[in-house]
Amino acid sequence: MNPDHVMRRVRAEEWPSVKELRLFALQDPAAPVAFLETYRSAVGRPDAFWQQRAAGGAEGTDVAQFVAEAADGRWLGSVTVLVERPDREGVFGGEAEGVQGHLVGVFVRPEVRGTGLTEALFRAAEEWAFGLDDPYLTRLRLFVHEDNPRAAAFYRRYGFVPSGSTVPVPDRPEEREVEMVRERR
Incomplete structure (x- = not known):
């Protein structure tokens, strides 16, 4: 643990x-290919939206948001895990069966990139997700x-591999997102 x-x-x-870090992330030069939301759409959201978002990531076993907090209290980065259960056919719209965690909202401030902070956030998310007994997660995925x-290079270094599935980017169907997965060990 880094002190x-x-x-x-x-x-x-x-x-x-939660609001401040998200709005900062949405102004990052990589935001157009990293997030499905724009700064313009997020900045106008009412406080109730941000309150609900924080509450959802704070408790329970369906969503968990993790932050990297500096000693001075400043948030340096964040990642969120969404627990996804299969549909009636036993799939998520892809090939997977069972329950999986979906990592979203991955962001670290530019001044701490390359310091191991993203890996630490991923470890926290992974420990929580794979530590769940009910639901029991079989893998993590991200797009x-x-x-x-x-980002793809980082995910590969962390052990994620392309699943072979791609999906169109919402509102930009000519662009694609690649699904990457990491199986439970």
């Missing part, structure tokens, strides 16, 4: 920090834009 920062789950009352090689 300069801790990885932890958000708390519901921290919605202003990376075809034009985001830096």
